[in-house]
Amino acid sequence: MKRIMTVDDSATVRQMVGFTLKDAGYEVVEAEDGVDALEKLKKTPVHMLITDLNMPRLDGVGLIREVRKDPANRFIPIIMLTTESQESKKLEGKQAGASGWIVKPFKPEQLLGVVKMVLV
Amino acid sequence: MSDPVRDAFREESAELLLDLENGLLELAESQDDDEIIGRIFRILHTIKGSGGMAGFEDVSAFAHEIEAIFEEVRNGHLEVSRELLNQTLAARDLLKAMIDDEGESSLRQEEARQLTEALRTFFPQTNETAISAEVSDDVVESREETTERLYRIRFRLAPDIFCKGVNPLYLIRELKQLGRCRVIAQVDEIPTLQEFDAEQCYVCWDLILLTSAGLNAIRDVFIFVEDDCELQIDELSFDDDEDPNRLGEILVERGDLSSDDLQAVLSERHKIGELLVEKNLVSSSSVDSALVEQEEVRLQQKRNSAGTSSIRVRSEKLDLLVDLIGELVTVQARLSQNVAGQTESELCNISEEVERLTWALRDQVLNIRMLPIGTTFSKFKRLVHDLSQELGKSVQLVTDGAETELDKTVIDRLHDPLVHLIRNCIDHGLESPQQRQTAGKPSMGTVHLSAIHAGAYVIIKVEDDGIGLDAEALREKGIAMGLIPANSELGDKELFSLILQPGFSTAKSVTSVSGRGVGMDVVRQEVESLRGTIEIESREGAGTCFSIKLPLTLAIIDGLLVNIGGDNFVMPLSAVEECIELDHRTVEKAHGRNLVHVRGEIVPYVRLRDFFEIHGPLPELEQVVIVEVEGERVGFAVDYVVGEHQTVIKALGKLYRHLQGISGATILGDGTVALILDLAGLSKLAEREEKELSA
Numbered sequence: 001m002k003r004i005m006t007v008d009d010s011a012t013v014r015q016m017v018g019f020t021l022k023d024a025g026y027e028v029v030e031a032e033d034g035v036d037a038l039e040k041l042k043k044t045p046v047h048m049l050i051t052d053l054n055m056p057r058l059d060g061v062g063l064i065r066e067v068r069k070d071p072a073n074r075f076i077p078i079i080m081l082t083t084e085s086q087e088s089k090k091l092e093g094k095q096a097g098a099s100g101w102i103v104k105p106f107k108p109e110q111l112l113g114v115v116k117m118v119l120v
Numbered sequence: 121m122s123d124p125v126r127d128a129f130r131e132e133s134a135e136l137l138l139d140l141e142n143g144l145l146e147l148a149e150s151q152d153d154d155e156i157i158g159r160i161f162r163i164l165h166t167i168k169g170s171g172g173m174a175g176f177e178d179v180s181a182f183a184h185e186i187e188a189i190f191e192e193v194r195n196g197h198l199e200v201s202r203e204l205l206n207q208t209l210a211a212r213d214l215l216k217a218m219i220d221d222e223g224e225s226s227l228r229q230e231e232a233r234q235l236t237e238a239l240r241t242f243f244p245q246t247n248e249t250a251i252s253a254e255v256s257d258d259v260v261e262s263r264e265e266t267t268e269r270l271y272r273i274r275f276r277l278a279p280d281i282f283c284k285g286v287n288p289l290y291l292i293r294e295l296k297q298l299g300r301c302r303v304i305a306q307v308d309e310i311p312t313l314q315e316f317d318a319e320q321c322y323v324c325w326d327l328i329l330l331t332s333a334g335l336n337a338i339r340d341v342f343i344f345v346e347d348d349c350e351l352q353i354d355e356l357s358f359d360d361d362e363d364p365n366r367l368g369e370i371l372v373e374r375g376d377l378s379s380d381d382l383q384a385v386l387s388e389r390h391k392i393g394e395l396l397v398e399k400n401l402v403s404s405s406s407v408d409s410a411l412v413e414q415e416e417v418r419l420q421q422k423r424n425s426a427g428t429s430s431i432r433v434r435s436e437k438l439d440l441l442v443d444l445i446g447e448l449v450t451v452q453a454r455l456s457q458n459v460a461g462q463t464e465s466e467l468c469n470i471s472e473e474v475e476r477l478t479w480a481l482r483d484q485v486l487n488i489r490m491l492p493i494g495t496t497f498s499k500f501k502r503l504v505h506d507l508s509q510e511l512g513k514s515v516q517l518v519t520d521g522a523e524t525e526l527d528k529t530v531i532d533r534l535h536d537p538l539v540h541l542i543r544n545c546i547d548h549g550l551e552s553p554q555q556r557q558t559a560g561k562p563s564m565g566t567v568h569l570s571a572i573h574a575g576a577y578v579i580i581k582v583e584d585d586g587i588g589l590d591a592e593a594l595r596e597k598g599i600a601m602g603l604i605p606a607n608s609e610l611g612d613k614e615l616f617s618l619i620l621q622p623g624f625s626t627a628k629s630v631t632s633v634s635g636r637g638v639g640m641d642v643v644r645q646e647v648e649s650l651r652g653t654i655e656i657e658s659r660e661g662a663g664t665c666f667s668i669k670l671p672l673t674l675a676i677i678d679g680l681l682v683n684i685g686g687d688n689f690v691m692p693l694s695a696v697e698e699c700i701e702l703d704h705r706t707v708e709k710a711h712g713r714n715l716v717h718v719r720g721e722i723v724p725y726v727r728l729r730d731f732f733e734i735h736g737p738l739p740e741l742e743q744v745v746i747v748e749v750e751g752e753r754v755g756f757a758v759d760y761v762v763g764e765h766q767t768v769i770k771a772l773g774k775l776y777r778h779l780q781g782i783s784g785a786t787i788l789g790d791g792t793v794a795l796i797l798d799l800a801g802l803s804k805l806a807e808r809e810e811k812e813l814s815a
Contacts, residue, residue, distance in 0.1 A: 009166060012129040012132050015128045016173055016174075054162050074319075076285050077287075078285050083169055097283055097284050099284050100343075104169040104173060120293070
């Protein structure tokens with residue numbers, strides 16, 4: 001079973017992403033922000049990461065940079081959750097090593113579409 | 121109402137709103153604390169994002185407005201003021217009410233609108249930067265396209281693409297899901313093991329994809345990598361009309377080879393792929409990839425042609441075949457005529473058999489020349505599009521009966537007249553969008569092009585829902601031009617047909633498209649030369665309809681064989697309405713005017729015997745064939761009507777091409793020649809002659 005980590009300071013988003021992915025047969029690890037995510041990644045390796053960009057402590061772009069530094073996670077797909085107004089953030093995230101993005105708000109099937117596409 | 125996501129959002133937002141309130145109050149104390157501003161911004165951003173996901177669209181949209189203000193604050197474009205904080209606090213309270221669903225929703229909406237306006241006044245400039253948060257559906261999109269197209273997709277990913285968590289296999293897998301896909305990897309750039317870096321992507325790909333999904337669906341696959349990818353998508357044509365591109369041409373088109381190099385190598389006449397590789401002009405994998413494309417295109421061509429299973433024949437060959445059938449029909453008629461007097465039953469049987477087969481063969485051969493008119497129709501789509509742009513009118517073309525079949529020659533010759541009619545409809549017929557709206561019509565005008573079979577005819581209609589013809593204006597213009605007498609009482613139909621006269625135009629202005637009065641008479645001439653007629657119907661304010669009635673084929677027609685003084689003539693049966701007898705008493709009563717009474721209607725007639733100056737004994741009873749010419753009834757007096765005759769039309773020689781009143785000739789069963797009468801031409805000639813006589 002593939003394991004996916006969802007990182008978001010909003011419980012609503014974590015819950016929705018978690019529901020959708022578990023329903024589709026993925027294992028889900030939740031993290032509240034970048035720092036939390038990095039800690040959990042040390043203990044639990046994942047196949048894919050879905051992260052919000054605006055978060056306290058360590059934001060999404062920072063998290064992506066850190067994750068890519070770790071040889072174990074150099075090549076995992078990372079999807080950013082962005083909003084339409086965050087075009088510059090999106091670019092920053094891509095440069096940091098994100099694989100793709102989903103624009104909030106999104107529907108469960110959009111999320112699943114992207115996950116299934118990117119996760120080989 | 122126990123939606124877990126909504127509940128989670130309510131719980132979460134209660135906390136966030138409390139934090140927001142605290143943050144705003146703290147900010148009132150220390151007005152330029154970036155940390156607090158950042159926190160407020162983030163809270164608003166979260167409420168906006170989560171609210172939208174949990175189905176609180178109004179909350180999300182309103183939070184967006186507040187967030188937009190704080191973005192300005194965060195970027196240092198806007199100073200925090202007491203006023204701003206008060207408004208934001210009010211907005212926070214409203215957000216809370218919205219989430220908890222307190223109070224009247226219409227009142228809340230009104231409040232939200234007022235607060236939004238108040239907040240917008242804080243923007244440093246007055247430009248409209250606010251974008252409302254919309255639910256974007258661009259990942260899941262429905263597409264409706266059924267025709268399959270062949271695409272060549274070449275992509276080369278950035279070498280560091282693996283470090284972005286992108287596995288190129290997912291791109292290929294996604295493309296494969298769109299349709300039939302051949303994948304060719306170009307591996308030339310993989311270096312030797314010493315130089316090889318396992319984290320780099322050295323391979324690029326060529327794909328040949330047969331899909332009905334459309335170009336956008338293909339582009340969507342590459343959406344996450346478009347900045348890290350050289351992507352080239354070309355549609356490959358596999359029309360039956362075109363030969364599949366040769367290998368060299370494919371390489372040139374793809375930019376792998378210059379056409380000069382190709383020409384140079386081609387002149388050596390060896391197997392092109394091997395040669396190009398030998399000469400190091402292209403790599404062998406490029407050639408392999410191009411070969412796959414060639415194979416795929418050929419395969420599609422083969423499939424296409426297998427689907428319809430047709431062969432292409434030069435139309436001259438068909439013309440020859442039709443000529444031969446014509447001869448056969450003639451010979452067969454002779455056979456039947458000779459056998460008719462015989463008593464031997466065996467010979468009669470054979471003759472009947474031959475007759476049956478001849479007719480079947482004739483029908484089949486004429487059928488081969490039939491083409492659906494749809495190909496011509498589809499050309500007009502572009503015309504309508506261009507014209508509507510040029511004239512600033514919005515026009516849609518609706519076509520019906522594209523499958524209606526018509527003789528190829530007829531279709532070819534019909535093209536120009538139809539173009540002219542459509543131009544006229546759009547330029548003169550249809551009003552401008554504003555005029556249409558005032559008239560209570562949809563602002564988009566419609567041109568309706570249709571074709572239907574009606575017996576041995578095809579009726580093609582060009583119809584618009586525009587302004588219609590003004591019968592009175594036509595009458596005035598007609599009188600002014602001397603085309604009709606001032607006191608004439610003409611019906612609408614006759615008035616409408618005035619526009620088919622040379623030089624007739626009521627257009628107030630001449631546009632580049634139409635209005636010079638040149639053309640409608642040419643349309644009529646062309647239609648008549650195809651043995652067709654044109655009729656106009658119109659209702660003022662509701663539109664105009666041009667109906668063109670054409671015979672199915674030009675080569676063989678049903679004719680009415682008549683005899684005058686021992687000579688045979690053929691009239692196209694399609695024009696004939698009835699035959700009546702003409703006795704001497706009627707002629708005498710008419711006092712030298714050629715008029716007959718047909719059930720109360722007076723019909724003028726032409727004495728063909730006089731017209732052609734044929735002498736010889738006059739029969740007791742003559743016959744008048746009443747025909748319809750351009751909407752009018754005209755009679756032609758002949759000695760006697762022989763009967764129906766399958767007429768194979770033979771063109772008159774060059775010498776007789778300009779002969780008026782005769783449109784061709786045919787050979788009868790006994791080998792004699794009968795002339796085919798051009799009834800419209802004859803009645804005009806006769807009219808002119810009469811005028812000259814009376815003048």
